[in-house]
Amino acid sequence: MAKVALTTVGCRLNQYETEKIAVELTSMGLTQVNYNDMADLYILNTCTVTGRADADCRKLINRAYRKNPKAVMVVAGCYVVAEKETISEMNGVDLVVGNDSKMELPTIIKEQFQQLFLKPSDDDYHSSTVIPEDSNKQSLPRSRPMVQIGTGCNQNCSYCIVPKVRGELVSFDSTQIIEEINRLVQDGYHEVVLTAVHIGKYKENKLTLAGLVKLILKKTEIPRLRLSSLEPNELDDELLELVAGNNRVCRHLHLPLQSGSNTILRQMRRPYSREDFLAIIERIKTLNDNITVGCDIIVGFPGESEDDFSDSISVLNSGFIDYGHVFSYSDRPGTPASAMVEKISPATIKERSRIARTLCEANMKRRLEGQIGKAIGVISVGKVRGDGLYRAVSDNYLKVKLPQLTGGTRKIIKFMPEKVAGDCLSGIVLP
Numbered sequence: 001m002a003k004v005a006l007t008t009v010g011c012r013l014n015q016y017e018t019e020k021i022a023v024e025l026t027s028m029g030l031t032q033v034n035y036n037d038m039a040d041l042y043i044l045n046t047c048t049v050t051g052r053a054d055a056d057c058r059k060l061i062n063r064a065y066r067k068n069p070k071a072v073m074v075v076a077g078c079y080v081v082a083e084k085e086t087i088s089e090m091n092g093v094d095l096v097v098g099n100d101s102k103m104e105l106p107t108i109i110k111e112q113f114q115q116l117f118l119k120p121s122d123d124d125y126h127s128s129t130v131i132p133e134d135s136n137k138q139s140l141p142r143s144r145p146m147v148q149i150g151t152g153c154n155q156n157c158s159y160c161i162v163p164k165v166r167g168e169l170v171s172f173d174s175t176q177i178i179e180e181i182n183r184l185v186q187d188g189y190h191e192v193v194l195t196a197v198h199i200g201k202y203k204e205n206k207l208t209l210a211g212l213v214k215l216i217l218k219k220t221e222i223p224r225l226r227l228s229s230l231e232p233n234e235l236d237d238e239l240l241e242l243v244a245g246n247n248r249v250c251r252h253l254h255l256p257l258q259s260g261s262n263t264i265l266r267q268m269r270r271p272y273s274r275e276d277f278l279a280i281i282e283r284i285k286t287l288n289d290n291i292t293v294g295c296d297i298i299v300g301f302p303g304e305s306e307d308d309f310s311d312s313i314s315v316l317n318s319g320f321i322d323y324g325h326v327f328s329y330s331d332r333p334g335t336p337a338s339a340m341v342e343k344i345s346p347a348t349i350k351e352r353s354r355i356a357r358t359l360c361e362a363n364m365k366r367r368l369e370g371q372i373g374k375a376i377g378v379i380s381v382g383k384v385r386g387d388g389l390y391r392a393v394s395d396n397y398l399k400v401k402l403p404q405l406t407g408g409t410r411k412i413i414k415f416m417p418e419k420v421a422g423d424c425l426s427g428i429v430l431p
Contacts, residue, residue, distance in 0.1 A: 002040035002116040004030040005064070009056050010047025012195040012228050014077060016146035017102060018045045024106040029117060035064070041072045041116055043105070046079035046087075048161060051330035054079060058090070065092030072113050076102045081165040082333070099151075099166060143379050143410045144226070144393065145189055147180050148172065149212065150196035155231075157258075158269045159301065159329065159337040162197060171202050174212055181220045189410045191224035191250075191379055191395075199227065200234030210238040217248055223412060224377075224395055226250040229296075232257070232280050233272040244288035252397040253284060256296040257324075260312035264301050268337070274311060281320040292322045292367060292396040297356055300329040300349030302340035309352050316359045322367040323397075324360035328353050361423070368420045371398055375430060377412040378402070391424070399424040 004025050008018040021043065026032050033039050042064035047053040057079045064073055075087050076097040088096050095112065097105060110117055152169040153162050181192055194213075196202065202209040209227075216225060225248055232255040242249050255277070259265050262274050281293050297312055316324055328349050331338040371394075378392035378400045390402040392413065400415055401424045418427035 001029040001031065001118070003033045003038070004041040004043065004116075005033050005035040005037060005039035006043040006045070007035040007060060008045045009053055009060065010045070010049065010078065011197075012146055012193065013148060013151070013197060014045050014047060015142075016148050016195055017077075018043075019142065019145070020103065021045075021105050025109070028106060028110065035060070036067070038068055039064075039071055040068075041074070041109070041113070042068075043074045043076065045102070046075060046077040048079040048082045048165060048332070050327065050332075052328075054083070057087075061087070061090050061093060065090075072109075072116065074105065074109065076105060078162070078165040082161060143189070143381055144191045144193060145184055146193045146195045146228075147177060147184070148196060149177055149194050149199065149202055153198040154201070155198060155271070156269065158267060159298065159332065159335055161332040161335055164334065166197050169198055169201055171196075171204050174204050174207060174215060177212070178216065178219050181216060181222055185220055185222050187410075190222070190412045191226060192222055193226040193228055195228040198231070199229065200231045208236075208238075209234075210236060210242060213239065213242055213249065217246065222248070224248060224250055224379075226252060226395075229254045229256060231255070231271075232277050235280060235284075240284065240287065243291060244284070250395040250397070251288060251291045252294075252395065253291060254294040254296075255280070257312070257315060258296060258298045259301060259304070259308065260297075260315035261304070261308035262311075264304055264308050267303060267340070268298075268301065274315065278315065278318060278320070281318070285320050290396055292398065293320060294323045294325070294397070295321055296325045296327065298327050298329050299352045299356055300344040302329070302337055302344065303342040304329075304344055313356065313359065316356065316363065321360075321363055323364045324356065326353050326356045326360060364423060365420060368398060368417075368423075368425055371396075371425060372417050372419065375414060375416050376400075378415045379412055380406070380409050382408070401426045403429060 006018050006022050008014045022032055044060050046057045061075060069092060072094050073092045074095045075093055077099060080087055080096045081098045084096055087093060150171040152167045154169045156163050184192055200209055202212055243253060257277055258268055258270055260274050284291050284293055376394040378394045380390050380392045380402060384391050390406055392400040392402050394400060401421055406429055414430040416427045416430050417425035
């Protein structure tokens with residue numbers, strides 16, 4: 001049967017969906033290969049949160065077309081919802097599918113492209129196309145798989161197109177979430193990551209996110225449970241105490257700040273103030289200084305003055321932020337921010353981004369140095385080209401370099417950091 005190559009642009013939820021589609025297609029007989037390899041079917045799960053994401057999606061479509069112009073090209077996800085006609089007219093694109101039908105892609109592809117599922121005749125077999133014996137094995141490519149607990153968002157920040165392309169907030173059934181985690185535990189995974197567009201708004205009857213976490217801890221034996229990005233105003237005491245005090249919940253919180261300026265936060269329609277955010281991250285560190293705290297910063301929002309930017313820098317400089325993801329503002333068509341007239345010049349945005357990223361790198365270096373000599377549990381995320389070493393991630397979200405031949409496992413490895421090596425820790429594996 002045919003070879004399928006899948007790739008993802010965007011968030012953890014997109015990655016989760018791509019992995020689920022890949023598992024189902026391989027269970028139907030297709031052989032999965034790398035997106036850079038020759039394939040008969042290419043699937044791109046897209047993002048449209050920034051202009052750069054749109055450009056990355058177009059590049060990946062063109063790359064697949066150049067690799068094999070005769071291949072079936074399927075494009076799905078958020079960028080399709082925003083720019084369906086644009087994508088449909090690109091060279092090589094055979095099928096576009098929005099978010100509403102994305103998870104039905106395996107069935108849709110089998111119905112519309114039956115030739116991909118036909119077994120080749122004996123004359124068609126060549127050594128390079130023989131299907132490996134384990135090609136149908138249903139395992140996820142990640143050593144730390146994601147579990148989706150909901151979709152959609154109702155927050156409507158002024159710069160964000162996500163509610164338009166993902167729809168309204170929906171929380172998934174807790175019973176199904178528990179069942180999925182138990183299946184992953186049986187398959188030998190030691191960590192799962194709870195993900196959604198808006199994870200903190202999870203609600204099933206009276207069950208909140210904190211209640212869901214407690215239920216998972218009670219009804220599964222997953223050794224390590226991680227929360228994906230969480231709005232700062234949704235981190236209540238019950239949830240924070242679980243992160244700070246339960247050794248099965250990862251000591252890691254990613255809280256989008258977006259701006260340290262109250263003026264810009266109001267224009268962004270963010271539901272908290274600078275003072276609220278600082279109080280939250282100080283409380284986190286007071287409860288447990290080993291919790292790694294990360295944030296998102298948008299640089300160059302319309303009307304952002306030097307004082308506004310300085311307010312963002314001062315939050316990054318507070319001593320409570322361990323790392324940051326810095327994003328350059330770009331207009332999303334149809335959002336209120338795109339109609340704002342006080343646009344910031346690209347040169348100014350570039351320079352402010354450089355300043356913010358440099359500070360974030362310094363914060364992470366400080367965080368890594370603070371872990372030296374303190375044993376941590378890490379899970380391998382695979383070998384990285386170049387030095388031949390494996391990379392791993394600790395429960396408190398620190399990157400680690402593992403000695404060669406150590407990685408490639410779904411299980412927690414005990415590790416002793418000895419020094420900082422770039423943006424990672426290096427050291428020895430403990431028995």
